[in-house]
Amino acid sequence: MAWQRPTYRTVGGERVDGVWRHVWRRHQLSDEYYVDDLFVYADGAIRCEELTDLDGLRRRLAKGLIALRDPKAPPLPEQPSKWLARYSEPLTPQTFLLEVADLIEELSGRPTAAQRCHEAIRHYRQEPTELSRVALRKAYLAIPAHLRVYILGDMERQDRPLRILLTDVGEPVDGDGPVVTEEMHRDVLAFFDEYDHGVTERPRPVYADDSVDAVPPPVVLHDVIYPRGWPEELDFFVLRNNYPAEIHFAGGTHPSVHEAYWALAESHRGDDWPDVRLAVMAGLLRAKFTQHPDLAGILLATGDATISYTGHKESPYWREAGSRGGRNWIGRLLELVRSELSWPTGE
Numbered sequence: 001m002a003w004q005r006p007t008y009r010t011v012g013g014e015r016v017d018g019v020w021r022h023v024w025r026r027h028q029l030s031d032e033y034y035v036d037d038l039f040v041y042a043d044g045a046i047r048c049e050e051l052t053d054l055d056g057l058r059r060r061l062a063k064g065l066i067a068l069r070d071p072k073a074p075p076l077p078e079q080p081s082k083w084l085a086r087y088s089e090p091l092t093p094q095t096f097l098l099e100v101a102d103l104i105e106e107l108s109g110r111p112t113a114a115q116r117c118h119e120a121i122r123h124y125r126q127e128p129t130e131l132s133r134v135a136l137r138k139a140y141l142a143i144p145a146h147l148r149v150y151i152l153g154d155m156e157r158q159d160r161p162l163r164i165l166l167t168d169v170g171e172p173v174d175g176d177g178p179v180v181t182e183e184m185h186r187d188v189l190a191f192f193d194e195y196d197h198g199v200t201e202r203p204r205p206v207y208a209d210d211s212v213d214a215v216p217p218p219v220v221l222h223d224v225i226y227p228r229g230w231p232e233e234l235d236f237f238v239l240r241n242n243y244p245a246e247i248h249f250a251g252g253t254h255p256s257v258h259e260a261y262w263a264l265a266e267s268h269r270g271d272d273w274p275d276v277r278l279a280v281m282a283g284l285l286r287a288k289f290t291q292h293p294d295l296a297g298i299l300l301a302t303g304d305a306t307i308s309y310t311g312h313k314e315s316p317y318w319r320e321a322g323s324r325g326g327r328n329w330i331g332r333l334l335e336l337v338r339s340e341l342s343w344p345t346g347e
Contacts, residue, residue, distance in 0.1 A: 005019045007020050033071050057097065076090055137166040161191045238298055
């Protein structure tokens with residue numbers, strides 16, 4: 001059952017965002033269950049009739065006061081093979097608690113288990129060592145089991161590339177799948193390269209005011225990790241919001257666009273942040289590139305190309321998410337600022 005949003009509660013005049021879903025709650029005077037709503041909030045509070053926390057939810061699940069599916073429903077059929085199964089592992093109270101804890105992290109703006117797994121994938125692609133493969137396995141297994149087959153966002157593959165990679169050579173995947181070989185591990189690396197760089201050129205019609213030049217390929221801004229610090233030679237990575245470029249904006253000084261955005265989000269008063277955040281981000285990007293001419297030059301070097309801002313740390317509202325959606329607002333705003341920088345001063 002999917003989580004629904006948005007919802008929130010007010011604490012001390014401040015809005016605390018949350019999500020909710022249906023559960024089955026046992027009646028106090030009988031063994032009958034009825035549908036009720038379970039709310040989870042960014043501050044760790046959980047409400048199903050009364051306010052509690054993760055430990056309180058754990059106790060209610062253990063006592064059978066809350067059920068995650070209709071107790072009268074027939075049991076789920078057993079899958080004949082874990083490798084061939086078309087569905088994830090069944091939801092259990094234990095994995096549900098992990099999911100709720102992960103939702104609290106997401107609502108609080110902290111990395112989720114899935115995001116940490118994608119980070120581990122990127123690290124493995126950069127350094128395909130046994131140590132990084134072990135770290136990736138740990139990150140993948142930290143995801144609640146009932147959600148694991150959907151991490152790559154492909155309903156057909158169902159995380160099989162990951163499941164192959166995380167199985168040692170000579171061992172069967174999932175215990176009953178194909179025996180893994182070195183070649184299979186190499187094929188997974190090739191898959192990840194296609195998966196991570198799979199943003200294709202966007203076809204578009206030609207209008208009267210379009211350039212007569214050929215449409216350039218998109219500029220894809222990947223969220224790349226530099227373990228030894230940012231390279232001295234500047235490149236397109238400076239266009240990322242987390243690149244350390246000090247900016248002065250709205251009376252404050254911030255070390256980067258990323259930190260400025262979240263500082264402003266936390267200090268904003270009122271419930272209209274979703275309505276004003278786009279204007280705030282536009283202002284921050286203008287400040288970054290007008291206050292740093294060297295970075296503006298790199299932005300202008302993208303020419304007329306579409307800018308695709310990828311990653312997993314930001315909401316899909318801000319980034320490109322390929323077939324999984326995403327509005328790519330940061331990429332679109334970078335194109336807007338680039339256009340403004342191209343316009344001659346005083347005209």
